[in-house]
Amino acid sequence: MSTAASITDEIGVNIFIEPLSKEHFFDEFDCEHQDTTDFLKDDALRYQNENIAVSWVVKDKFNVVLGYVTLSMAAIKANIPKIKLDGVSVRQYPALKIGRIGVTKEHKHRKIGKLLIMIATWKAKDLQDVVGCRHLIVDSYFDRITFYEQFGFERVESKPSGDTTKMFLLVSDV
Numbered sequence: 001m002s003t004a005a006s007i008t009d010e011i012g013v014n015i016f017i018e019p020l021s022k023e024h025f026f027d028e029f030d031c032e033h034q035d036t037t038d039f040l041k042d043d044a045l046r047y048q049n050e051n052i053a054v055s056w057v058v059k060d061k062f063n064v065v066l067g068y069v070t071l072s073m074a075a076i077k078a079n080i081p082k083i084k085l086d087g088v089s090v091r092q093y094p095a096l097k098i099g100r101i102g103v104t105k106e107h108k109h110r111k112i113g114k115l116l117i118m119i120a121t122w123k124a125k126d127l128q129d130v131v132g133c134r135h136l137i138v139d140s141y142f143d144r145i146t147f148y149e150q151f152g153f154e155r156v157e158s159k160p161s162g163d164t165t166k167m168f169l170l171v172s173d174v
Ligand SMILES: CC(C)(COP(=O)(O)OP(=O)(O)OC[C@H]1O[C@@H](n2cnc3c(N)ncnc32)[C@H](O)[C@@H]1OP(=O)(O)O)[C@@H](O)C(=O)NCCC(=O)NCCS
Pocket: 031, 032, 033, 036, 101, 102, 103, 104, 107, 108, 109, 110, 111, 112, 113, 114, 115, 139, 140, 141, 143, 144, 145, 146, 147, 150
């Protein structure tokens, strides 16, 4: 996987990564997906204040949010054949969940989405040293599956629910 320096070179503007705060500007944020846009504007800070989820933002030097990824603790059922372990029997594996990810429309296709996935992966790796975190998981919309597959995410072979399907990445493979 790319380093932070190489990815910021690819993006080509000065960007900064930090947890969402009241200091950030996101009134104009529009990632062309209503729920994901609304979550940043209406809910993300409240989720953070209540310790439900943390949103990490990629911002410019003016504190304007270009993209964000929302992370929370989760678990994935251990009865998925693909991820059975030798000699370890547990009902669920610990995971970090990507709840939301979005990039504002003016900055799409500049690898900010890729950087946001990397941020999630770095956080999952940090957690591995502290509490154990085997997977990064996401409920992907069907037309976004290829976005996640390029980073190594695989579909969980269970029934998709509604308009999304569960995908997972084995963090130690990254
Ligand atoms: C999906 C999203 C986060 C990608 O952000 P981005 O910064 O444009 O992505 P990147 O520039 O890092 O893209 C890297 C590669 O991912 C692929 N990709 C980008 N957007 C994609 C999409 N919507 N579906 C499938 N693949 C996609 C492309 O191969 C792209 O490379 P390219 O631009 O050279 O063609 C962004 O389009 C977005 O905010 N979408 C609306 C919200 C959303 O759908 N969230 C995910 C819900 S599951």
